[in-house]
Amino acid sequence: MTLIRFAPIPASLPATVPFVGPETLQRQLGQGFAARLGANENGFGPSPKAVKAMQDEAANSWQYGDPTSHDLIGALAAYHGVSAENIVVGEGIDGLLGLLVRLLIAPGDAVATSEGAYPTFNYHVTGYGGVLHKVPYRDDAEDPQALVELAQRTGARLVYLANPDNPMGSWHNGGAILRMLDRLPPESLLVLDEAYAEFAPDDAIPVIAADDPRVIRMRTFSKAYGLAGARIGYAIGHPDLIAGFDRIRNHFGVNRIAQAGALAALADRDWLAHVQREVIKSRARIAGIAQQNGMTALPSATNFVAVDTGRDGVFAADLVKALQGQGVFVRMPGVAPQNRCIRISCAPESKMAILDARLPKALDTLR
Amino acid sequence: MTLIRFAPIPASLPATVPFVGPETLQRQLGQGFAARLGANENGFGPSPKAVKAMQDEAANSWQYGDPTSHDLIGALAAYHGVSAENIVVGEGIDGLLGLLVRLLIAPGDAVATSEGAYPTFNYHVTGYGGVLHKVPYRDDAEDPQALVELAQRTGARLVYLANPDNPMGSWHNGGAILRMLDRLPPESLLVLDEAYAEFAPDDAIPVIAADDPRVIRMRTFSKAYGLAGARIGYAIGHPDLIAGFDRIRNHFGVNRIAQAGALAALADRDWLAHVQREVIKSRARIAGIAQQNGMTALPSATNFVAVDTGRDGVFAADLVKALQGQGVFVRMPGVAPQNRCIRISCAPESKMAILDARLPKALDTLR
Structure with a gap:
């Protein structure tokens, strides 16, 4: 008690x-x-240049980071060929998934994912009162077709797919993701977790217009850029959805050293x-x-x-x-x-x- | 549209x-x-020792931080003379306030604060559907007695008081805080924001048992310790309340460099x-x-x-x-x-x- x-x-x-x-x-x-x-x-x-940028920034830690992550978002927009209003920077994909669930899911809303897919997403869904529906993996991969059917059946507001997948390392080609998008019911938003995108073959990454309102893509500096401990990631999506994050996010939540490190890491191709x-x-x-x-x-x-x-x-x-x-x-x-x-x-x-x-x-x- | x-x-x-x-x-x-x-x-x-600790940790940023902040919580518990289960570490007081509101406030619940007090607290309350009730400052200070009466009148689940106060810099002595606690209705939890405690006279800081279920105290490394940009703070409260944070917090959300910096900063008296x-x-x-x-x-x-x-x-x-x-x-x-x-x-x-x-x-x- x-x-x-x-x-x-x-x-x-x-x-x-x-x-x-x-x-x-x-x-x-x-x-x-x-x-x-x-x-x-x-x-x-991480890139030695990122390490140096973080070390150089340490003594400036008495200052809050820029709450708009202006410079990093500018660099990311240029890198991805999208607009700044298509990008939100947050405390890693974990943090952004929590905000996304809070933005979209009211208690009782349906959410679709796969049995055995990323537990932290499920943690956020349950944490905001969403109701998880799951389909099994197929041939050790998440199953886009089964997820679409699950979304149709449940009216899922969010549909989670990691491509490439964690924990199996499997992947779909971009065409499969695009076909999935075309078949999703209009009430569903695809959460495309691309944490491992930089390790995947080029044809695994679909070409999707940044303004496509049917999907939000999650990217991170934790994996290929080697900055897991710095806690910084970003999402790419429709400007209305991205603007929504400003209603609820912890505006000063991204740390200043991570901003400096991410900027340097992104530049070191x-x-x-x-x-x-x-x-x-x-x-x-x-x-x-x-x-x-x-x-x-x-x-x-x-x-x-x-x-x-x-x-x-x-x-x-x-x-x-x-x-x-x-x-x-x-x-x-x-x-x-x-x-x-x-x-x-x-x-x-x-x-x-x-x-x-x-x-x-x-x-x-x-x- | x-x-x-x-x-x-x-x-x-x-x-x-x-x-x-x-x-x-x-x-x-x-x-x-x-x-x-x-x-x-x-x-x-920040302490030059904290800067050095952060610089030394930068190259380890490929590793996630310890999600339990074990070493830092141990050091904080020893410093404050409380148990580890009385302390939660989070992404600054801003982050902890958001989690606290989410833990306690259902849509429509009443929350008491002062007109002109910390806006980020209000932002979180509104963001979770809570209803803010406010009393004016009195003599350029938050008014404990008026807050108590407001809590009694509205059944506020949370009552916010910063001591010392931001933005006015004013303060109450610890006795006034203790009297406030004694008069709060049983459904109210006092959110005692002590972000500036290290700058206050000793008698402004009340002696409150860490297990007191009527209050949660918020502390930060952002101000006296000079680590605002690192994003790390902590709360002290009843173990049941502190344990509640583990149900909803972003477990890997505190960055590794901040953990190292805070530990070194705390040690450098x-x-x-x-x-x-x-x-x-x-x-x-x-x-x-x-x-x-x-x-x-x-x-x-x-x-x-x-x-x-x-x-x-x-x-x-x-x-x-x-x-x-x-x-x-x-x-x-x-x-x-x-x-x-x-x-x-x-x-x-x-x-x-x-x-x-x-x-x-x-x-x-x-x-």
């Missing part, structure tokens, strides 16, 4: 979190991780290309390690690889734990049959060597 | 922002500010003492400048000074504009009779000298 009288929706929410962080796991295990490969962080790091090349090599390295251990890497358009253990979710969960016990932090999909896999983030060779050495040991502990 | 169908509450909200940032003003004016004295930022800057001394000197300097220009500084327990122009709100608004035209960024209270004042942030002597030189020129333009 709590002494605190919460409002009805928060009162109904469980005290759960979408993800347990590696720091908490380390404290539970009583040891640090030798390889941090579980959160799809980018171990190749050479570093991005370097990271993209390294991630391709690392995906192959993970696939090789998997194969040597009798497992199969699934194709990936992201900076992580879902490795099929060839067993079930209980085995995969035991393997995740055994790897963590060996100092290797990985995670895994949450629902069957995808939970036969473990999910391993790409990383520099020094970390891959640790995975290479310790995966057999972890497997040994399960025999 | 928008193409976007917002949920009812966001649909009803105006497209306004609580504050226009100085960067936007600079772009409108076509020139930079020589002295940035309008946002109560701490121009004495010498730097805080230095800032406190400088702020006291700066308040006196502002008072001197005011007097030389025929105006009166009000007493302040904060890092800013409300300067009574001796005229009305129209004159003060003209003066704010004239100062901005002279390259000096200041702001002013929003409602009468407090809007006879302009609000000037404390800052190093180099900036005070600019104010000293340009205030007479700004006044000249109004004659």
Whole structure:
């Protein structure tokens, strides 16, 4: 019996979190991780120019950041060939998803997503009283056609699709996304989570007019740009939708160092290309390690690889734990049959060597 | 006519922002500010140790921050002599106020505050469909007794009081806050905004048990610790209330560099003492400048000074504009009779000298 009288929706929410962080796991295990490969962080790091920009900005932290993120939005608009009013900058995609749900979803409204897709989106939907409807993955990928049918059936106000997908690394080509858009009911807005877009083949990224009112695209500096800890991402959409964020967002919420870092990271195309090349090599390295251990890497358009253990979710969960016990932090999909896999983030060779050495040991502990 | 169908509450909200940032003003004016004295930022800057900690952490920005802010909460708990479960860390007080309103306020719920008090709190209340009720300031200070009576009359679920106050710099002693708590109706939670607590006399800060379920205290690294741009603050309250934040907060929302900076800033008590001394000197300097220009500084327990122009709100608004035209960024209270004042942030002597030189020129333009 709590002494605190919460409002009805928060009162109904469980005290759960979408993800347990590696720091908490380390404290539970009583040891640090030798390889941090579980959160799809980018171990190749941010551009050295971004690091320098952030270091240079640190002493200016007594000043609030520009609440309009004017310079960064200008650079992003030029980069994407859209207008400034098509872009909102926020505290990562997680923050922007929360704002988007709050803007569109009234208590009881239907929302469509896939069983096992990004839990933080679900967390926000439930947190604002929305009602989640789900379809299963199909061939280890989110299923655009099933999502369309679900939206038609439920009148979903938001339809979530990550392309490329997390946690499986699978992807659709841009044509499939465009066909999905054409078939969505008029009351539905597609939330196209493109957190991993920079790792995907070009033809996975659809060409959509920035003013298309049927979709909002989510992008981030957390993955390819290596700035997960800085907390900065953006969304591209219709100006009316983008303007809506100004009604509710925490206007001074984006930190000043992240703004400086993101601006420098965006400008350093050479570093991005370097990271993209390294991630391709690392995906192959993970696939090789998997194969040597009798497992199969699934194709990936992201900076992580879902490795099929060839067993079930209980085995995969035991393997995740055994790897963590060996100092290797990985995670895994949450629902069957995808939970036969473990999910391993790409990383520099020094970390891959640790995975290479310790995966057999972890497997040994399960025999 | 928008193409976007917002949920009812966001649909009803105006497209306004609580504050226009100085960067936007600079772009409108076509020139930079020589002295940035309008946002109560701490121009004495963060501890050099905090700057170094942030610089050292920049290259680790590829990693998400610890979503539990474990180390920082531990340090804050030790500093305040409370338990870890009494503390939540968030993206500044602005972010925490938004979460608190969401936790407690259902659409239509009453909320009590003062006419002219912190607009960002009001922004959150309106943003979640709460209904604001207001009492006027009394003698340029928020009026605890009137707030209690307002809460009794309206059944307010939240009662906001900043002590010391922004924008006036006035304060109550701790005894007045405790008496207020004792008289609040049982359905009311006091939101005690102590953003400026480190600048106040000791007897302004009440001794309240951390587990007291009648109050939540808001603290920040933005002001005395000089980390406004880093976006990190915390709240102290009953464990059940604090635990509630975990149901809705953006768990990975606090950036890693801010966590490192805050930890180092908290540890550097010498730097805080230095800032406190400088702020006291700066308040006196502002008072001197005011007097030389025929105006009166009000007493302040904060890092800013409300300067009574001796005229009305129209004159003060003209003066704010004239100062901005002279390259000096200041702001002013929003409602009468407090809007006879302009609000000037404390800052190093180099900036005070600019104010000293340009205030007479700004006044000249109004004659």
